[in-house]
Amino acid sequence: MSGRPVIAIAGLACETSTFTQSRTLAPAFRPRRDTEVIDKYAFLHKGTPLADAADWRGALIGHALPGGVVTRASFEELAGEIIARLTEIVASTPHLDGLWFDIHGAMCVEELDDVEAELLRRVRAVIGPHVLVSASMDLHGNVSRELAHQTDLITCYRMAPHEDAMDTKERACRNLVELLAKQQSSIDSRLRPYKAWVPIPILLPGEQTSTRVEPAKHIYAAVPGVEAVEGVIDAAIWVGYAWADERRNRAIVMATGWDKAAVSTGAEKLAKLFWDSHADFEFVAPTGTFKECLDTALASPARPYFVSDSGDNPTAGGSGDMTWGLTKLLARPEFKDASGPKVIYASVPGPKAIETAVEAGVGATVTVTAGAEVDNIHSGPITMTGRVHSIKHGDENAGTEVVLQVGSVFAILTKLRKPYHKEHDFTDLDLKPRSSDIVIVKIGYLEPELYDMAADWMMALTPGGVDQDLVRLGHHRIRRPMWPFDTNFESVPDLTARFISLSHEPLAGPDE
Structure with a gap:
């Protein structure tokens, strides 16, 4: 890579309940294409540090109002256009260096599971395994082991309500630019950070996990401290999405960085904070x-x-x-x-x-x-x-x-x-x-x-x-035991950090 890195932008975002009768169609995503993508984000406008640091290429993004499951035909239509536009971007530049994957993380599609990972698999088939991918997500999204594997950097909101949405997206882009710069200055152009992933058997609605109140307040307050540790790039906690019935739906902690011990320690610290408070979560209001x-x-x-x-x-x-x-x-x-x-x-x-x-x-x-x-x-x-x-x-x-x-x-x-x-x-x-x-x-x-x-x-x-009464909704596909669906845990769950293989290597380890 020489000169400014070329970074593409793509993603689909929709928080979808599998218990809602409605279906979400392609027009609901209000797709933005090409320069419309750049126009959406002030931190990428001309003259900003990020705009000056890279050549940003908009493929397609779509953000739909939350609702029911996305129809398969609608997903295929939008995913197909993303792939076509990324193919054009790859063909038009000597090198594509990065991709910002702009998603929510709780989208469900008819006949498909873990659809954000599925979309990124298709994207990887076009951009190749060595292009760096940085994902930004809602903290109510879900991070499967496969999604963690396909990305190089991944982060999410730290506030609910999400007053830091744009800050998070900007952080995802900044982290990507900095990683590309580190690659450029390194002998190894395929340098990748460590990724620690910790699943937690908790699935709660956002109304019990608002960062305005305890215990989420002190749990999320610990994230910047972990991120500030030498050798850590980013730390994030996903509450998960409670109103969809897929195996990926649960709380997740991830940390990324260059110091394997620091990344592992930080991720495990946040996971332990979360689990230690699992019985303390209450609704944000009477x-x-x-x-x-x-x-x-x-x-x-x-x-x-x-x-x-x-x-x-x-x-x-x-x-x-x-x-x-x-x-x-x-x-x-x-x-x-x-x-x-x-x-x-x-x-x-x-x-x-x-x-x-x-x-x-x-x-x-x-x-x-x-x-x-x-x-x-x-x-x-x-x-x-x-x-x-x-x-x-x-x-x-x-x-x-x-x-x-x-x-x-x-x-x-x-x-x-x-x-x-x-x-x-x-x-x-x-x-x-x-x-x-x-x-x-x-x-x-x-x-x-x-x-x-x-x-x-x-x-x-x-x-x-x-x-809000999750139990009466009738989940039957989520992993068990899972709090609050199960309240008698025989032992503390395994909260050790699992290191996810790099995005250009085969995925190692079971999807625990």
């Missing part, structure tokens, strides 16, 4: 049934009082179109009259309801039916009569949004499902969450802006594709 949460909210003087309708959270993999929560809410006598406590509910998709409301216009009274077009296991479509409070067109996720006032409930209906994480998501619809009595959102832990707005909050343990 929990209860939907009824208990509403009763508590009504009795509390705290305003606004937020309630998470957690079972159908579209940013964890829920279908987002369940009507169970809204049906229960509208059945409550406290909200039958417009003078009752002001409640915002976000949200339920209903394309036909949207058409009716838009045609009638703001101020009109309409009767519409919405929801349960995909997920009708727990409740069917809901029919409501109310006043059209507001209409908004052009949302990047929802398309069109309508607020329907039914009694004192302001129900947000959408053409397509949408997460509600920002204050402007509400104020853009002429809603004032800060002066409302209760705000109900399909979410797990509250995202930062909601958390800051909430005077108090509870998480409702509602049914759905991302049900």
Whole structure:
């Protein structure tokens, strides 16, 4: 390698629940190609240190809103385009030196397991075994032994909520650039770091492992200290993804670096911290049934009082179109009259309801039916009569949004499902969450802006594709024993570091 290294960028990201009825199609990934890939990341823009350090070539990346399993045809379409574009990049340059693998780590595809590793296998067939690969992931992703093997560097977020997402992606790119520079200055151009991998038999939802609270707070706080040790490049802890049923789904610790002893010691330290706290993980907020949460909210003087309708959270993999929560809410006598406590509910998709409301216009009274077009296991479509409070067109996720006032409930209906994480998501619809009595959102832990707005909050343990009661979902393929599915461990699990063979060598050792 001479001059600036050439680095390609590719990856697909979607957090998918195998317990959700919906299916994710190729357009949901909103693919970016060529320079669109570079445009997405400010740290690669012209004039930045990373942009100056390498020649970055965008192949294709796609990031879909979490949801149901990706169809095989959709995956093959997108994976095929990635391979075709990487083939063109390889052909257009004298040397391809690196690849940034931009993924989430919890994508499931029909008829395939461990699909990120499968995609990278296909990528390796094009770019070759000696091109350095650096992967960035969500901490709710899964790192199989095969995925660890196919990569040279790998890291993940250290915060949940993920306020450090861009920092993590930038770190993955910086580590790659630095490794390429080290290779260039070395006699051995195939120099690779050690990779220590430690599987931990724990599989918990993000709502029990938020880094805002203990024990995840102190566990993740230890990561920078391990990374700072001489001879260590990176350290990372994956909680894993709890709402998919594959053998790879579990917590993982990895450390990479040049000092084998330091890498091993650091990985084992983090794994022990995690396991030692396995019985201490609790939900990030008080929990209860939907009824208990509403009763508590009504009795509390705290305003606004937020309630998470957690079972159908579209940013964890829920279908987002369940009507169970809204049906229960509208059945409550406290909200039958417009003078009752002001409640915002976000949200339920209903394309036909949207058409009716838009045609009638703001101020009109309409009767519409919405929801349960995909997920009708727990409740069917809901029919409501109310006043059209507001209409908004052009949302990047929802398309069109309508607020329907039914009694004192302001129900947000959408053409397509949408997460509600920002204050402007509400104020853009002429809603004032800060002066409302209760705000109900399909979410797990509250995202930062909601958390800051909430005077108090509870998480409702509602049914759905991302049900917080993992045991009742019916996993049958995950490894056992696994906490909290199994609570009587006869001994401490083996938390010794497994060293993963280099990406250009055959994978050694069983996929424990």
